[in-house]
Amino acid sequence: MIPVTRPTTDAATRARVQKVIASGWWGYGPLCQELEARFTQRGGWALALQSCTASLWIAASLLRETGRTEAIIPAITYAGCAAALRTAGWTLRFADVDPVTGLIDLGAAKRLISPETGLLLIVDIYGQQAQATQARSLCDSLGIALVQDMAHRIDLWDDQPSLADFACYSFGPTKEAPSPEGGLVWSRHPQSEARARSLSLVGLDLDTWRRTRVHRHLPVQLDPRLGLKLRQNDVAAAFVLGGLERVLEQRHRRHAAYRRYRLAEAGTGLRLPQRHADDSYLMPFALIEADRRACLRDALARAGIGTSDHYPSLAEALDSADPCPNASLFAAEVFTLPAPPRISRLQADVVLAQLQQAGR
Numbered sequence: 566m567i568p569v570t571r572p573t574t575d576a577a578t579r580a581r582v583q584k585v586i587a588s589g590w591w592g593y594g595p596l597c598q599e600l601e602a603r604f605t606q607r608g609g610w611a612l613a614l615q616s617c618t619a620s621l622w623i624a625a626s627l628l629r630e631t632g633r634t635e636a637i638i639p640a641i642t643y644a645g646c647a648a649a650l651r652t653a654g655w656t657l658r659f660a661d662v663d664p665v666t667g668l669i670d671l672g673a674a675k676r677l678i679s680p681e682t683g684l685l686l687i688v689d690i691y692g693q694q695a696q697a698t699q700a701r702s703l704c705d706s707l708g709i710a711l712v713q714d715m716a717h718r719i720d721l722w723d724d725q726p727s728l729a730d731f732a733c734y735s736f737g738p739t740k741e742a743p744s745p746e747g748g749l750v751w752s753r754h755p756q757s758e759a760r761a762r763s764l765s766l767v768g769l770d771l772d773t774w775r776r777t778r779v780h781r782h783l784p785v786q787l788d789p790r791l792g793l794k795l796r797q798n799d800v801a802a803a804f805v806l807g808g809l810e811r812v813l814e815q816r817h818r819r820h821a822a823y824r825r826y827r828l829a830e831a832g833t834g835l836r837l838p839q840r841h842a843d844d845s846y847l848m849p850f851a852l853i854e855a856d857r858r859a860c861l862r863d864a865l866a867r868a869g870i871g872t873s874d875h876y877p878s879l880a881e882a883l884d885s886a887d888p889c890p891n892a893s894l895f896a897a898e899v900f901t902l903p904a905p906p907r908i909s910r911l912q913a914d915v916v917l918a919q920l921q922q923a924g925r
C-alpha cells in the first residue's frame with residue numbers, strides 16, 4: 566500500500582519527545598517558547614497553539630475587535646477556516662477560486678468587498694503559495710486586514726516572512742512538521758501579542774509555566790472579555806521542532822514524486838498543474854472530469870494506492886448566495902495523490918504506472 570500520507574518521526578525527534586516526557590513538564594513551557602522563537606527569527610511575535618483552527622480563531626477574534634463585520638474567504642478551503650471566523654463573530658462571504666489551482670480568485674474577492682469588509686483570508690491551498698503580494702496591496706488600498714492560512718506550507722524558508730497581518734500554521738499529523746495536534750499564530754503587529762496570549766489562556770495574563778517558574782509572586786490578571794484554553798503543549802512542540810528539521814528534505818522527495826506524476830497527463834485526461842519552486846508539494850493533486858473521478862480512485866485503491874478528496878465548496882456546503890462556480894467544479898474534479906514524507910522514486914513510478922493505466 567502506498568498511503569496518501571503518513572506521519573513519520575526520526576530518532577532525534579523521538580529523543581526530544583522522550584526528554585520532555587522525562588522532564589516532568591508536559592504543558593505549555595520552554596519547548597513551545599523555542600518553537601515560537603523559531604518563527605520570530607525574522608520578526609514579529611508567535612504563539613504556539615493546539616491547532617491552526619485555534620490560530621485562525623485567535624487572529625479572527627483580535628481583528629473582530631476592530632469593529633467591521635464581514636470576512637472574505639476562498640470557497641475552497643478546510644471547513645475549520647469558516648468555523649473559526651464565524652465563531653469569532655464574522656459574517657462570511659465566499660470568493661470563487663482559480664479553476665486550475667484552487668487558489669482564491671482575487672478579482673472575485675474584490676467584487677465582494679463592502680464598507681463592512683474587515684478581513685481577507687488567503688490560503689496556501691495544497692501547498693501552493695497564495696498571491697500574497699496582490700492580496701496585500703488590495704487590503705492596503707481599502708484598510709482591510711490580511712490573514713494567511715499556511716496549514717499546507719510553512720514559510721520559514723521563504724525570502725521574507727508572510728506579508729499578512731496574521732499567518733496561521735498547522736502541525737497536525739498530515740502536515741509538514743507533524744505532531745499529534747498543533748498550530749501557531751504569527752503576527753507582525755506587536756500591539757496584538759498580549760491580547761492574543763490572554764485570549765488563548767481563558768483571559769489570564771500569566772501561564773502556569775511562567776507563574777510557577779518565573780513570576781511566583783505576581784498577581785494574575787484576568788481580562789473580563791475572557792477567551793478559551795488553546796495553548797500548545799511541550800510534548801507536541803518537541804515533535805514539531807524535530808519535524809521542522811526535515812521539511813526541506815521531504816519537500817525535495819515530494820517534488821520529485823510530483824514530477825513523475827505529471828507524466829501521467831499524456832493520453833489520460835488527467836490535469837496536474839505546473840507548480841512553483843516555493844511550493845511545499847505537501848498535497849499533490851490531479852484534476853479529472855467529475856464523472857470519472859470515483860472510478861479512477863477505485864482502480865488506484867485496488868492497486869494499493871491511496872488517494873483522497875478533501876474540500877467541498879464551502880459556498881455550496883454552507884448555502885451561500887455568493888456565486889462560486891469554479892469552486893464547485895474544482896471540488897468535484899480534484900483528488901490528491903500519495904505524498905508520504907519518505908516517498909521513493911520507486912513508489913512514485915508505481916503510482917505513475919497505475920495513473921497511466923487507470924486513466925486510459
Ligand SMILES: Cc1ncc(COP(=O)(O)O)c(C=O)c1O
Pocket residue numbers: 615616617618619642643645646688690714716717734735736737747748
Ligand atoms: C487549509 C487548512 N486550514 C486550516 C486547517 C486547520 O488545521 P488544524 O487541523 O491544525 O486545525 C487545515 C487542516 O487540515 C487545513 O487544511
